[in-house]
Amino acid sequence: MRVSTRSKVDPFIVMDVMDAARRAEDSGRHIIHMEVGQPGTGAPPGAVEAVTRAMQGDPMGYTVALGLPALRARIARMYGEWYNVDLNPERVVITPGSSGGFILAFTALFDTGDRVGIGAPGYPSYRQILSALDLTPVDLQTDPQNRYQPVPADFATLDLAGLMVASPANPTGTMLDRTAMSALIEAAQGQGASFISDEIYHGIEYEAKAVTALEVTDEAYVINSFSKYFSMTGWRVGWMVVPDDHVRVVERIAQNMFICAPHVAQVAALAAMDCEAELQANLAVYRTNRDLMMAGLPKAGFDRIAPPDGAFYVYADVSGLTDDSRAFAAQILDKAGVAVTPGLDFDPVRGHQTLRFSYARATPDIEEGLARLRAFMATR
Numbered sequence: 001m002r003v004s005t006r007s008k009v010d011p012f013i014v015m016d017v018m019d020a021a022r023r024a025e026d027s028g029r030h031i032i033h034m035e036v037g038q039p040g041t042g043a044p045p046g047a048v049e050a051v052t053r054a055m056q057g058d059p060m061g062y063t064v065a066l067g068l069p070a071l072r073a074r075i076a077r078m079y080g081e082w083y084n085v086d087l088n089p090e091r092v093v094i095t096p097g098s099s100g101g102f103i104l105a106f107t108a109l110f111d112t113g114d115r116v117g118i119g120a121p122g123y124p125s126y127r128q129i130l131s132a133l134d135l136t137p138v139d140l141q142t143d144p145q146n147r148y149q150p151v152p153a154d155f156a157t158l159d160l161a162g163l164m165v166a167s168p169a170n171p172t173g174t175m176l177d178r179t180a181m182s183a184l185i186e187a188a189q190g191q192g193a194s195f196i197s198d199e200i201y202h203g204i205e206y207e208a209k210a211v212t213a214l215e216v217t218d219e220a221y222v223i224n225s226f227s228k229y230f231s232m233t234g235w236r237v238g239w240m241v242v243p244d245d246h247v248r249v250v251e252r253i254a255q256n257m258f259i260c261a262p263h264v265a266q267v268a269a270l271a272a273m274d275c276e277a278e279l280q281a282n283l284a285v286y287r288t289n290r291d292l293m294m295a296g297l298p299k300a301g302f303d304r305i306a307p308p309d310g311a312f313y314v315y316a317d318v319s320g321l322t323d324d325s326r327a328f329a330a331q332i333l334d335k336a337g338v339a340v341t342p343g344l345d346f347d348p349v350r351g352h353q354t355l356r357f358s359y360a361r362a363t364p365d366i367e368e369g370l371a372r373l374r375a376f377m378a379t380r
Contacts, residue, residue, distance in 0.1 A: 009128040013345040017329060021339040032369035033361055035339040037170060037313065039231040040285075040361040043268055044278040047232070050271030051264055060263045065254040066247070067094025067239070067261060071270045075239055078273065082202075085214045093240045093250050094261045098200050098225035101240040102129050103257065105221045108242075108249050109194045110135050114161035119150040121315065121346035121354070123170045123198070141349060147174040147306050148315070152187035163188040166198035167210060171346045171356040172315040173201075173308025178211045185216050195220040200238075203229030203279070205310040206287055219243055226265075228311070230272045231282055237265035286312050289359035289366045296370035297357065301377040312360040315343070319353035329355060336376035338369050 017035045025031050042048075054060070066072065069089070076089040095101040102125070110116060112134045118126045120139040127137040140154040149172075150165060165184055167176040176184070181197075188195045197213035199222055213220040225238030238261075242250055254260075272279075293314050294307060304317035322328040325342035333339050343354030359366050 006132045006134055009131050010124070012124060012128070013326070014341045017333070017339055017341055020330070020333060024333065024337070029337055031333070032338045032365050032372060034357045034359065034366075034369050035341045036360075037228075037311075037358050038233050038360055039228065039282065039312075040365070041231045041282050043232045043235060044230070044272050044275030046275040046278070047230075047268040047272040051268050054267045055264070058267075060267075063094075063260045063263050063266060065251050065258070065260055067092070068263075068266045068270065071266050072239075074270055074273050079212070079214060079241075082209070083212050083215055085212065087214065087241065088244070091241050091244060091247060093242060093247070093254065094266060095223075095238045095240055095254070096258050096261045097227065097236040098198070098223050098238040099125065099129075100236075100258060100261070101223040101225075101238050102126065103133075104250050104253055105196055105223060105240060105242075106130060106133050106135060107253050107257075108246060109196075109221070110161055115159060116162040116164060117150070117155045117158060117160045117193070118164045119148070119154075119166070119169070120349065121148055121169075121171050121343060121351065122164075123166060124345045126164055126198075139347070139349065141347075144306065144317075148172045149174055149176055149180065150184065151180070152183055155191075156187070160188070160191060160193045162194040162196060164196040164198065166200075168201040168205065168308070168310030170201070170311060171313050171341070171343070172306055173311040173313045174306055175205070175208070175210055175309040177208070178215065181211050181213060182216050185213060185220065189217075189219065197222045199223065200225045201228050201311040204283060204286055204312060206290060207309065210310055214241060221246075226269045226272060229279060229283075230269065231279070232265070232268065232272060235262070235265040235268055237261050237269045285363060286359065288363055289361075290314075292363070292366050292370060293357065293359050296374070300370060300373040302355070302357075302373075312358055314357045314359065315346075316355050316357065317353060318355050323352060325352050325355055332373070332376060336372040338372050338376075 072092040079087040226232040343351030
């Protein structure tokens with residue numbers, strides 16, 4: 001049976017690393033997981049309790065494609081609380097995770113062959129989803145001096161139909177301030193390019209609050225999820241905010257592609273938004289882990305890093321240590337029992353010389369992982 005051209009996307013290397021780590025664990029080894037961007041905590045207890053109550057009397061059938069009205073309204077209220085943005089709940093679309101949001105956004109905004117700029121290093125699934133939809137991802141080789149965030153000069157001479165940015169970013173954790181965000185939006189709109197802001201790590205910030213694109217313009221797509229700050233990765237529920245005149249466009253696509261996001265996950269998400277004490281406790285763990293990583297990684301020999309403003313990653317330039325980050329990551333897993341992600345996932349051009357370390361797990365795991373990395377590097 002034939003295979004489509006659109007299916008020939010690259011593997012998500014971090015998932016391969018996870019599989020290798022699982023096999024090592026199956027053989028009896030204890031592995032420290034610094035490869036995957038997944039909180040070590042589960043959904044807040046209040047979210048689980050809300051689901052338990054709801055399932056006793058609700059068959060959990062389909063919701064409307066745009067999502068539960070109460071959840072859409074609560075998300076809109078959050079934009080007022082977090083950013084002082086007055087958001088119409090009608091513009092909020094509940095999605096099957098942020099991945100569902102990417103598919104909806106790319107399908108709504110772009111036609112076959114359109115060129116969409118994405119920062120490199122960046123989340124690899126942007127590139128693969130664009131390719132699978134017969135769109136053309138255009139990697140913008142961001143400068144370390146710009147903390148691996150795109151600037152208007154990176155795409156000034158390119159013919160783009162869209163620009164996608166992420167702040168805080170994966171894999172670097174760096175953020176755009178309001179001036180930088182405004183400059184990118186203005187430059188994109190000046191070219192007639194649609195602007196998409198991936199804000200999935202909002203809420204996980206350390207010194208300054210992340211800026212939403214909605215503080216600058218209503219003419220943008222904003223994508224977010226309950227996976228990171230709300231610690232609900234496996235529940236597969238996210239949201240997007242779209243301009244008023246795009247709501248029906250997205251709704252028609254969502255009706256046909258997904259019907260709706262999982263009903264039970266929407267119930268949990270609504271309750272999770274009011275579990276502030278638990279969520280802030282999780283953030284305190286990430287802050288502690290970040291401090292440990294910033295002190296411990298240089299002691300282990302990983303000293304070329306950009307301090308993260310948010311998220312739970314450290315992106316390290318290891319060009320002085322290896323020219324093959326995939327083999328280096330495999331060696332670290334084999335010899336040190338620490339799973340880390342090679343940068344090839346995030347930057348096909350320069351990623352052979354970079355590694356991403358996640359510090360989303362419990363603090364004792366981070367401490368043990370750093371100790372193992374120091375011991376490994378000392379004997380290398």
